[in-house]
Amino acid sequence: MSAIRAEGLTKRFGDVTAVDQLSLEVAEGEIFGLVGPDGAGKTTTMRLLTGIMDASSGDGWVFGRSVIRESEAIKDDIGYMSQRFGLYHDLTVLENIRFYADIYGVPRRQCEQKIDELLELSNLAPFKDRRAGNLSGGMKQKLGLSCALIHTPRVLFLDEPTNGVDPLYRREFWRILYQLQRQKVTVFVSTAYLDEAERCFRVGFLHEGKLIACDTPANIKKLLNGQVLELRFSNARQAAALLREDRPESSVGLFGDRVHMLTQDPERDLNQARSVVAKSHLELLSSRVIDPGLEDVFISVLKKDAGGTHAFE
């Protein structure tokens, strides 16, 4: 049985269709990533699949139980960490977790053991008496995660859990997710970081409420029409602007200090880059063909819709 399944799941707000005929399946023990531009419908999808919001049509199931007709029953199986997860800032770490234990009706004896486990998992044990309001962003996220796990759910829904969290905490957060996955917990996570999406077993690309691709990261990259040439210049931004003068804008992307060029013919386009450099004061520091990242695919597929003509989330 799939851990999560959706069949034609649709949500309309007035005349806006936020989620449009969404169908997917997530196997037990999988880490599934949901990515898409702002307003694509990621949060709405999460709310539908957790039974918090009713679908306009279609249905979804968590371990075979309908998120519409059995939305109370599925709560035992589900842990959900929303973007504004409700932590009580004047309660300590421990008090926050106990509070959620009470909400979920976790028996006291079982609860204390579970709390110890969670504090160890999240490395929050040394801070258990600190007020949540005095935790840094990364620690708050880990506390939110611990609260969402107190009733030992089989499926964990995480809505952009690493927003505003520094690179070290992001890494730690993912280490925790892998540990959970080894314990057979199914993870359904949305993210704006494409390097995180690479770490998922499978990824769904949501665009204007529609799932336009759903596969392993490796297979999704096959959607990219061409190869990626990575170029380093003395000034990446100026170089990208110059390269865009002669080719489709969406085929040249800035990735930090590197320029990625989507190309059918790396040799020819490397020569183009060299001639651009020759005419300017820029310097080409290095070049190589690389395996494309999901961010290359994301930009290439969605560039034409930049800015989002679809304002609704």
Added chain:
Amino acid sequence: MHSSNPRNIAVSVHNLSKQFDGFTAVDRINFEVKKGEIFGFLGPNGAGKSTTIRMLCGILPPTSGEGKVAGLDIHTQREQIKWQIGYMSQKFSLYEDLTVEENINFYSGIYQIEEDTLRRRKEWVIEMAGLQRHRGSLTRVLSGGWRQRLALGCALLHEPSILFLDEPTSGVDPISRRQFWDLIYELTGRGVTVFVTTHYMDEAEYCDRLGMIYDGKLVALGTPEELKKEFMKETVLEVSCEQPMKAMAVIQNLAAVKEVTLFGNHLHAVVPDARTAHKAIQLVLSENAIKLSRLEKISPALEDVFVSLIEAQGKATATGGEGA
């Protein structure tokens, strides 16, 4: 740098500190930001970034030390500073139940912008943010990228010479983030100074200079290139292979590898000696029947630098504690 003409300096701080109830959030930091520069302020959560920004914006009085913003003193001229700067925080501070135009009107009221000027500035904001078709839309229904550009516009209504951005792109998708940075470049091209915090290390690469703060202390200062040279003495090898998680576990145990981390679907191995490590990695992967598709030396990314710098600091202080 130290002898630079004060007229070319937008922000300068000298031994700036802030304490809360005996806890030192910002600890004697020193730096200067030149006019028209993009200065990136990096550091882990709770390192003191927002506290610093709030002192520079005149919102929070410093405990000790000096600071000047647009030539004004951050102790005594806090009110005047507010007219010279634009400030955009992580939460955008827009009114969700107001329309796009109403939000602009509201902010122009705060900044007491004259009617004639407002008409011109409003058009500029709407065009800059690409909101022509959404003037009358409620802010609530706009996606993150739109809201972010509207908030930027509102922070710029009074044409400030210095712009403070506190994690402006948090949670915004890659395309909107790139558009946002194009706007930032346009602004600096017109002489606006930008002081920005971010957790996206690819964005840190777009800054002219960076300061890195840890535990309230400024631990690094320089251009992205300088930081890579100064703080990344080791070599970075990029490993592309099947089963990257499993590969990471076996590479981690190699004596020739100092550290290995996952970057998307590749591994970055930080190694003291490239040749020794190259051989060791090849060998251990083949022993474990993991197919290697590529193994090469790369120039380090800022994220490599950030992580290695912060971990070194963490080991040095070995506290693990952090504040608000």
